[in-house]
Amino acid sequence: MSMFGLGRDDDDRRGDRRQDYGGNIPHGGAYPAGGGYPSRYDDDDLHGAEEEAARHSGGSGDSSFFSTILSAVKQRKQSLADEDVDEDDAVRQHKRFYDDKDDDDADDRSMGSAAAMQALKMFSSGKSENQSQGALIGIAMAEASKLFDQKSSQGKVSGEASKESAVTKAGEMALKFYLKSQGSNSGGGGISGDSDSKMSGLLGLASKFIK
Incomplete structure (x- = not known):
């Protein structure tokens, strides 16, 4: 057998082993791309x-748009999950956009x-x-999408801001709220417990900021 044939056999066997770990792994290795370890x-x-x-x-966005985000x-x-959450700033931004309407040059x-805090509220x-x-x-x-459209129509959006970025930031902040509430709810060891205990942790977090 030629060296080239042997190489292909080895590749095939390695491919079979990769299949044993859950199919094609486009980023290499048995773990998801990015973190290096399986997500909690x-x-x-x-x-x-x-x-x-x-x-x-x-009507400010469809499921395809939000799916991409x-x-x-x-x-x-x-x-x-490892980033700090600036709840105080989120409260200030929520007050700025939803209460005071002091929202010129919105980024x-x-x-x-502000949208993530509105969702929590x-x-x-x-x-x-x-x-x-x-x-x-x-x-x-959704709140970020509506907020961006509203401020854009009023000419209050900064030149660097985009709708996609604003909606992404809202999704990330809301997820950070959720992960923080579950981390404290389970002693820092990740999310655990049933859905009722998970939501009680989130509502407990909300009660600290929402009056």
């Missing part, structure tokens, strides 16, 4: 977030933070029928 958080928890966003968006948020889930980060007040992680992220994305 189940992407199934975000299932339906794009449809939830489309329902709440008031959600994919970007999912890719950063592991790193977002994507501030709109995203809707959860804490019982205005969301679907009390799930996916619903929280979906509502945050």
Whole structure:
């Protein structure tokens, strides 16, 4: 047998072993791209977030648009879990956009933070029928989409801001809220417990900021 044939056989056997670990792994290795380790958080928890966003968006975005944003948020889930959450700034941005209307030169980060806090407020007040992680992220994305369209029509959006970025920031901030609430709820060891305990942790976090 030629050296080239042997090389192909070896490649085939390695391919078979890769299949044993769950099929094609485009990034190499047995772990997801980015974090190097399997995620502690189940992407199934975000299932339906794009449809939830489309329902709440008031026509400012469809499920395809939000699905693209959600994919970007999912890719950063592991790193977002390790980032600090500036709740005080989110509260300030929410007050600025939703209460004071002091919102000239709005950028994507501030709109995203305000929208995520608005989603948290809707959860804490019982205005969301679907009390799930996916619903929280979906509502945050929808609020950011509506907020961007509103401020853009008023000429109040900064030149560097984009709708996609504002919606992404909202989804990321909402996910960080959720992950922080579950981390404290489970002693820092990741998300655990049933759906009721998960949402109680989120609502407990909301009660600290929402008056």
